[in-house]
Amino acid sequence: MTSLGDDRTLVEFVYHESRLIDEKRFDEWYDLYAGDGRYWMPLTRGQPEGAEHTSLFDEDKLLLKIRIERLRNPKSYSQAHPSWCQHILQAPRVEARDAGAEMAVLRTPFVYLEYQQDQQEVYAGIAWHYLRYGGEKIVIALKKIELLNCEGALPSLHLFP
Amino acid sequence: MTDYRHSTAAIRALVCDDAVHRDVYLNPELFDLEMERLWPSAWTYVGHDSQVPNSGDFLTVTVARQPLLMLRGADGTVRVLLNRCAHKGAKIVGAGSGNCGKVLRCSYHGWTYALDGALRTVPVKSGYDETRFCESQAARGLTRVAETAAYRGFVFCRMSRTGPKFEEYFGDSLTSIDNLADRSPVGRLEVSGPPLRYMHNSNWKMFVENLNDTMHPMVAHESSAGTARALWQEQPADAPKPMVIEQFLPFVSNYDFFDKMGVKIYEHGHSYTGVNFSIHSSYSAIPDYAAQMEAAYGAERARAILGESRHNTVYYPSLTVKGAIQTIRVVRPIAADKTLIESFTLRLVGAPTALLERSATYNLIINSPTSVVGHDDLYCYRAIQEGLAANGNEWVSLARNYSDREKERGVLGTHNGTSEVSMRGQFRAWVAAMTAEGER
Numbered sequence: 001m002t003s004l005g006d007d008r009t010l011v012e013f014v015y016h017e018s019r020l021i022d023e024k025r026f027d028e029w030y031d032l033y034a035g036d037g038r039y040w041m042p043l044t045r046g047q048p049e050g051a052e053h054t055s056l057f058d059e060d061k062l063l064l065k066i067r068i069e070r071l072r073n074p075k076s077y078s079q080a081h082p083s084w085c086q087h088i089l090q091a092p093r094v095e096a097r098d099a100g101a102e103m104a105v106l107r108t109p110f111v112y113l114e115y116q117q118d119q120q121e122v123y124a125g126i127a128w129h130y131l132r133y134g135g136e137k138i139v140i141a142l143k144k145i146e147l148l149n150c151e152g153a154l155p156s157l158h159l160f161p
Numbered sequence: 162m163t164d165y166r167h168s169t170a171a172i173r174a175l176v177c178d179d180a181v182h183r184d185v186y187l188n189p190e191l192f193d194l195e196m197e198r199l200w201p202s203a204w205t206y207v208g209h210d211s212q213v214p215n216s217g218d219f220l221t222v223t224v225a226r227q228p229l230l231m232l233r234g235a236d237g238t239v240r241v242l243l244n245r246c247a248h249k250g251a252k253i254v255g256a257g258s259g260n261c262g263k264v265l266r267c268s269y270h271g272w273t274y275a276l277d278g279a280l281r282t283v284p285v286k287s288g289y290d291e292t293r294f295c296e297s298q299a300a301r302g303l304t305r306v307a308e309t310a311a312y313r314g315f316v317f318c319r320m321s322r323t324g325p326k327f328e329e330y331f332g333d334s335l336t337s338i339d340n341l342a343d344r345s346p347v348g349r350l351e352v353s354g355p356p357l358r359y360m361h362n363s364n365w366k367m368f369v370e371n372l373n374d375t376m377h378p379m380v381a382h383e384s385s386a387g388t389a390r391a392l393w394q395e396q397p398a399d400a401p402k403p404m405v406i407e408q409f410l411p412f413v414s415n416y417d418f419f420d421k422m423g424v425k426i427y428e429h430g431h432s433y434t435g436v437n438f439s440i441h442s443s444y445s446a447i448p449d450y451a452a453q454m455e456a457a458y459g460a461e462r463a464r465a466i467l468g469e470s471r472h473n474t475v476y477y478p479s480l481t482v483k484g485a486i487q488t489i490r491v492v493r494p495i496a497a498d499k500t501l502i503e504s505f506t507l508r509l510v511g512a513p514t515a516l517l518e519r520s521a522t523y524n525l526i527i528n529s530p531t532s533v534v535g536h537d538d539l540y541c542y543r544a545i546q547e548g549l550a551a552n553g554n555e556w557v558s559l560a561r562n563y564s565d566r567e568k569e570r571g572v573l574g575t576h577n578g579t580s581e582v583s584m585r586g587q588f589r590a591w592v593a594a595m596t597a598e599g600e601r
Contacts, residue, residue: 051518052518054506056530070388073387076384153358155359155362156540157530157531
């Protein structure tokens with residue numbers, strides 16, 4: 001066992017991460033990300049890394065912070081009717097771990113529901129958590145979300161799959 | 162309910178000098194008439210020729226309910242055909258894009274067509290020996306749209322047989338496309354990847370009007386750009402400014418800034434904001450790019466190209482262009498209250514990759530279905546769509562900076578940036594196209 005903990009610990013971490021979003025505990029959620037952490041939702045299947053490729057989300061901590069603070073801003077008119085979301089996760093699986101580098105990769109198929117003013121949208125996809133031992137705790141180096149309908153026409157997506 | 166189909170007078174009555182009736186956004190029959198009259202008579206954007214670089218490459222799109230096929234032929238020409246088999250009408254190509262090889266082959270009965278649309282083979286053709294097949298429309302192969310034109314790689318079509326020629330329709334507004342393409346040291350653009358596809362539950366004209374509406378950013382985008390500004394102000398004064406901060410901050414510029422930006426109006430509903438400067442003027446320089454441009458064009462011309470910083474150019478009704486940040490947004494109306502907006506990132510061929518990164522980042526934070534800027538825009542369009550149901554005031558005011566002199570002198574030329582003159586120009590074009598005597 002490394003300082004990342006056993007597989008059960010990592011799986012619990014992934015459950016916890018989506019629960020924080022669903023409960024809008026965004027400060028705690030933000031703190032799960034490493035200083036150089038990233039929240040990424042590619043626009044295409046198999047999209048390579050690189051900022052020259054347009055994505056649906058490609059958030060460093062600054063952009064995440066802007067999103068979180070904006071959601072709390074009373075002038076966020078598109079939240080006049082607040083959005084709520086619900087993650088339904090299939091059991092996360094540890095796909096890889098590197099004891100030396102203290103890195104682990106988990107794969108989690110999910111269904112994501114987002115609700116606002118009588119409308120409920122259904123999304124699905126695969127979440128990949130690249131976790132790292134950050135000295136004192138587990139942190140997210142990268143959460144990559146492969147959305148099933150990433151290339152499809154989408155309505156406003158307000159929260160975080 | 163007013164019968165608009167059979168009354169051009171009723172349509173004319175919808176557009177006053179400084180206001181429009183709510184029905185232009187709400188009425189399904191008017192939407193049908195827009196698809197039958199306004200859109201077919203306009204030059205509408207189909208795609209970019211970089212999306213079909215090789216013989217047999219195709220792209221399928223729906224423009225004003227018409228299934229279209231943009232296809233590069235063996236002769237290198239890009240054609241726009243109706244995506245409909247000449248036999249029983251099945252779409253001849255089902256995929257969104259790809260390469261069809263040397264022929265198009267229908268999935269149903271296997272009729273094949275050359276890349277220029279001509280009918281090549283019909284299985285067991287003897288079955289037509291004693292028929293009038295040769296005189297039929299089916300024998301003529303795939304139908305081409307009435308007119309096609311390509312300008313700096315941008316492919317447009319006009320579906321009506323009558324109407325202004327391409328250059329006449331767009332006039333000097335084409336300088337915005339020139340400026341966009343000229344920003345490449347070799348003068349060429351490439352579409353980079355698929356578009357962001359954002360479904361709007363609102364009328365298409367609200368989106369188009371908003372592109373030159375400079376009185377909304379400081380209000381609608383205060384929550385996003387204002388939050389970015391507040392977070393930035395907490396940073397030490399010498400901290401390097403991240404690209405996203407550079408892109409967010411100008412959205413909360415003051416009224417004076419947007420007013421002095423200026424707006425230029427052309428005929429047929431086209432216009433652009435950012436005559437003098439724009440929200441894109443103060444981005445940091447990309448290393449090596451200016452030197453590349455000077456080497457390609459000479460110092461003076463390079464400065465002139467990069468000195469232009471147009472904000473949004475509206476190529477009414479189907480395309481909006483942001484030359485200074487190399488993104489385009491394509492307007493695809495679906496119903497009176499449903500519009501698909503497709504936002505493409507463009508690569509300046511030969512320019513540093515950092516420019517493409519800047520464009521992709523801008524497209525994501527501003528135009529994506531996840532955009533905190535886009536959310537508040539769409540919220541406002543939807544608020545109009547629902548608010549206009551209110552009886553007691555059936556009119557939408559477009560009176561900012563209107564005067565009766567506009568009646569005689571028209572709307573053309575440069576105006577103060579916060580004027581609603583661009584919208585008045587759009588509705589002049591709208592009413593003309595919707596009431597024109599044409600081929601119907």
